[in-house]
Amino acid sequence: MADTRPLFLSRRTLIATGLAALPVRALAARGQVVTILGDSITAGYGLPQQASLPVQLHFALEKLGVPNMVRGAGVSGDTTQDGAARVDFSIRPDTAVVVVALGGNDLLQGVDPKTTRANLDHILTRLKARHMGVVLAGLHAPPEIGAGYARDFDAVFPSLAKAHGVTLYPDLLAGVSRIKALNQGDAIHPNAQGVKVIVGRLAPVVAKALKTRG
Template sequence: MANTPERSFTRRAALAGLVLLPAAPALAQGKPRIVTVLGDSITAGLGLPRNLALPSVLEAELNRMGKGVRVRGAGVSGDTSAAGLARVDFSVQSDTNVCVVAFGGNDLLQGIDPKKTSANIDRIVGKLKARGIKVVLAGMAPPPALGRSYARDFAAIFPTLAKKHGAALYPNLLAGVGGIPRLNQRDGIHPTAEGVRIIVRGLAPVVARTLG
């Protein structure tokens, strides 16, 4: 999730892709509902082909559940919560029904004050709600090595904001995947295709309930 030159290129390409991706055809049952996944390199699928990245796998699972959706990936490698706040208005298109907000990993890596992260995500969720978009807030569990007080304050961000905004909460995006070598790529941070499938198995029911 670090912002290397290579990932800076990925960031530019991803931002361009948000605009240039062709519109998806409607599903057989009619016009699909739109789920947008707003986040960083984990949601962008860094290191994976598009069809194995989180947005594509989530779309397939939700449609298997009969939800009739298209899932748009709006993840940009290297993004912190501040970067997400700066682009939420144009990265999440107006026809979005549900937005999965998944920031925090890069804030953790950079040791950003949890109060700043909380304020950024608070504003992201507030902006989406003001536009009539439902939110699933995906949390991030901090490793204990960061220090007990920092970890405690960071972990509290997500349930606190979900309660404040009445948003659905998925407490830990990397539940069942984080820290397990075989489920992560060589960097130990980004999930493998198998790791993504595990993430989606936990996340999809929360998104499905939010869709209604």
């Protein structure tokens, strides 16, 4: 699971360090901090910043009457291994709830689900040690990838959520995946409308996690 690349030479590490050092967006109201540890989907790939998932989640939580600050700690291309390597410095100490949204690139690269599970287990262990709330966002593997692989991959997220006692959001792309009108041309990354669908479903789950921390 350990990332054997020298951290000081890793472009992703430099990006992630920069993200962790950024101040909270000026538009964020006073409230608890949510940090999204993820990949290109949460980094807003192909979208203007205002349409990105972190910004839209902030607005969605505000509409639910939950004052909040949302920080994006998504790095395009990150696998669960990359997330495990940077979890300690990408999540700032004032974070109340972390949305862990990793695994898509593991899926695309055909990473062994056992490896994905071990990496996510490390992330959840570190976050719990820091007394942070967690929403674990899962994904569903397409059946075309193979029934056995899809079954094992899909099982990673609920089993870990149960083992660590954290909140499970079963499928980050629910209501968006495979819907052409809600995705960009690559059929992988949601467009602005797709992001709104995601946050519309995700925000109530995050709001509940924040109130539990509350």
